[in-house]
Amino acid sequence: MVVDEDLKKRAQHIKDLLLQDRLREALELIKTQMAGVSDWSVLSRYEDIESSYSFMLQYFSQGSPDEHRTEVYRQLIRRALLLNDDVLQARLQPESMLLYYQHLRSRLARTENIEGIRLSLESFVEISDTTAHERTLGLLFDLIWTNGQWSSEDSASILELIDSPLVMEDDSLLVISAVTLSLMERFDPLKCLFLCQAAENLSMAVSIRALTGLAVTLGSYKDLLPYFPEIKNRITLLLDTPGIKERMLKVQMAMLLCRETKEIDRRMREEFIPTMLRNPKLGDLMREELEREDVSPDWKEWIEKPEVKDKLMQMTELQMEGADVYMSTFSHLKNYPFFREIHNWFRVFSLDQPDVINSLGETFSKSTVAKSMLSSGMFCNSDKYSFALTFSQIPQEQRDMIMGQVDGEFQEEVQEIRSGNLPADAKENFAARQYTQDLYRFFNLFSRRHEFRNPFDDNLNLLIDNPLSPLLQTEDSEQAIAAWLLGKGYYDEAVSAYRLMESTAHPYSTDYRFYQQMGYALQRTQCYKEALEAYRRSDILQSDNNWTLRHSAQCLRILGQPVEALNLLLQAEKNSSDNLSLQIQIGDCLVDLKRYDEALTRFFKVDYLKPDYPKAWRAIGWCAFLAGRTDKSIEYYDKLLKTKPTGNDCLNAGHAYFVDGNIQHAVSLYRQSRKVLGLEQFESEFEKDRPILIEKGISEQDIPLLLDLL
Incomplete structure (x- = not known):
């Protein structure tokens, strides 16, 4: 593996030189890299490039005019880039233990070709020999995945395969995945063009899968694309394909949703599941619920608990927006022999798959219940296989119970699908989400996943600076993507x-x-002046909007303009005098202006109108401290400390007790603050407040003594 990595690093260095137009240096390194390569076509191509470049240099040295010199040079760079990949593959092919090269060596030892496999697949329109069909699919996947650099004949024959009316759609979908995985292994312009062509396929599922393939591959090759203008031109042609931009948006949104999967997985393991299991009688309650139609009072009471209800609502919201909530559930069910075959990770779920039949039983696999699972859009294909393969290990009684639940849960959805009432838009969303989740599972759960570049580690925001950006630069797509990014905090x-x-x-x-949203995004990225300008434009379009006024005031405060901020807040108060949050905000501005008594009046009003409001207690505690009313400050900090105080709450309460002379309690609070904030942030916050402590009568010499007590 060390040798593999060394060869790959050299190939990357050669690529970098070529992209810097340092062709002579790159060719010299390619020649060194070719040591031991016996492939005649590789050696011949190198000699051809080297010879052509030598002639170019000779003509150039003689001052010979050549209006095509620039284009010829770019063609030489292009050819050298492809040759560099071929040389690397030729070096790794004989002995590398990477999975790709193991499959490549196995494929080269066989005699199958695309034409023969297509004829075989066309004979499987009605599957009778599922074992033979499985074997053929595995051969096809390997043949495409490990075929390094396509010829035009390769491209034409594979296009003919997926366009054949006699080849099942599910088999064509596997072809698209094989091409995608091959393109991720190494750049190939013909594979890029193939996926563009497949994106125009009459099959919605093929089109969605091809667009997804382009989405996870092209971004990593954008530095190469200037040397392959035919790809950009082909993408431009896609713009005229009806419905393609709408499908591209669905693929983009599915990819963006995958950004949230790790966090959802963490929350499922650390929050949702522990909350569900917190009731010791949960198992009994679930059994009771299955045995009778009426809702158990104990079960209902447990469901109505705020923490449980909140988690269930969050789960429902995540499902509604299409988030991947089942990753944590099925991630531990990918160890079956089925998943050791790489092509099975990209399979459309089928009840005719031999492993599924062996697990479910032929009769059961044809049941309405099993078909419910197949038809459901809730699970991706990979998880459906996990679900089915797990069944053989479940006792019959529990199997019946689970499938009873599954049938009930999916019945309405399945009826809608069978009736043909499911809108085309929803079908496309299902297809994009399911396939993206299948890919996510492969690149994150496959046993040899570390041998593959994980596209989900990349940005995958295709709207800007991506070869596919033109397909998303429509009014609907731009607005949808911007809204999602803003809503999710990007x-x-x-x-x-x-x-x-x-x-x-x-x-x-x-x-x-529009300018409210832009301003808010700018504000959250600490671009306060730019945010103010956006809010100003929003105010022009709709004046006296309280939200705009208040957020403008927030920016002005941070920029050190409390007077201007206060004026805007007082303007907002005219429209919303009973808004308690606004009263707190006005009070904060008055504190900035050292008008403490006026600020306290505002804060006390909030405290009166809304008792048990920690935000008001926090404001009163700090303002009273600054105003020299230490006793009142301590009173409110004591109330605040009985709730869920922040690190800064403990710090500020410590200040109040320090000034009041209660050193021991101050030290205790400072220690709590340091524990929450961490040492570095605690010291930083304390230093900011040092001048205030001295102003309130603390001796400068006492401060280091107190800190040493910590």
């Missing part, structure tokens, strides 16, 4: 999306909410 990317919309005069940019 503020830097949201700013870029809103800037793009602004630069192209997007219709939404004439709406006051």
Whole structure:
């Protein structure tokens, strides 16, 4: 493996030289890299490139004019880039233990070709010999995946295969995945063009899968694409394909949703599941619920608990937005022999698959219950296989219970699918989400996943600076992506999306909410001046909007302009005098201006109107401390400390007790603060407050003594 990595690093260095137009150096290194390569076609191509470049240099040295010199040079770079990949493959092919090269050596030892496999697949229109069909699919996947550099004949024969009306759609979908995985292994312009062609396929599922393949591959090759303009031109042609931009948006949204999967997985393991299991009688309650139609009072009481209800609502919301909530459930069910075969990770779920039949039983696999699972859009294909393969290990009684639940849960959805009432838009969303989740599981759970570049480690925001960006630069797509990025807290990317919309005069940019959203994204990225400008534009489109006024005031406070901030807040107060949060915000501005008595009046009003409001207690505690009313400050900090205090709450309460002369309690609170904030942040926050402590009568010499007590 060390040799493999060394060869790959050299190939990457050669590629870098070529992209810097240092062709002579690159060719010399390619020649060194070719040591031991016996492939005549590789050696011949090197000699051809080297000879052509030598002639070019000779003509150039003689001052001979050549209007095609620049284009010829670019063609030489292009050919050298492809040769570099072929040389690397030729070096690794004989002995590398990487899975790709193991399959490559196995494939080269066989005699199958695409034409023969196509004829075999066309004979499987009605599956009778499932074992032979399985073997053929495995051969096909290997043949495509390990075919390094396509010829035009290769491309044509594989296009003929997926276009054949006699080849089952599920088999064509596996072909698209094989091409995608092959393209991830190494760049191939013909495979890129093939996926563009497949994106126009009449089959919605083939089109979605091809677009997804382009999405996970092209971004990593964008530095090469200037040397292969035919790819950009082909993508441009896609713009004229009906429905392709809408499908591209669905693929993009499915990819963006995968950003949340790790966090959802963590929350499922650390929050949702522990909350569900917190009731010791959960198992009994579930059994009771299955045995009778009426709701158990104990079960209902448990469900209504705030923490349980909140978690269930969160889970429902995640499912509604299409988030991948089943990763944690099925991640431990990928160790079956079925998943050791790489092509099975990309299979569409089928009840005719031999492993599924062996697990479920032929009769049961044809049941309505099993078909419910097949038809459901809730699970991706990979998880459906996990579900089915697990069945053989479950006792019959529990199997019946689970399938009874499954049948009930999916019955309405299945009826809708069978009736043909499911909108085409929903079908496309299902297809994009399911396939993206299948890919996510392969690149994160496959036993040899570390041998593959994980596309989900990349940004996968295709809207800006991506070869596929033109397919997403439509009014609907831009607005949908910007809104999602903003809502999920990807503020830097949201700013870029809103800037793009602004630069192209997007219709939404004439709406006051557009500049509110842009301003908020800028504010969250600490671009306060730019945020203020966006809020100003929003105010022009709709004046006296309280949300705009309040967020403008927040920026002004941070920029050290409390007077201007206060004026905006007082303007907002005219429209919403009973807004307690606004009263707190006005009070904070008054504190900045050292108008402590006025600020306390605001804070006490909030405390009176809304008792048990920690935000008001926090404001009173700090303002009273600054105003020299230490006793009142301690009173409110004591109330605050009985709730869920922050690290800064403990720090500020410690200040109050320090000034009051209660050193021991101050030390205790400072220790709590340090534990929550961490040493570095605690020391930073304490230093900011040092001048205030001295102003309140603390001797400068006492401060280091107190800190040493910590």
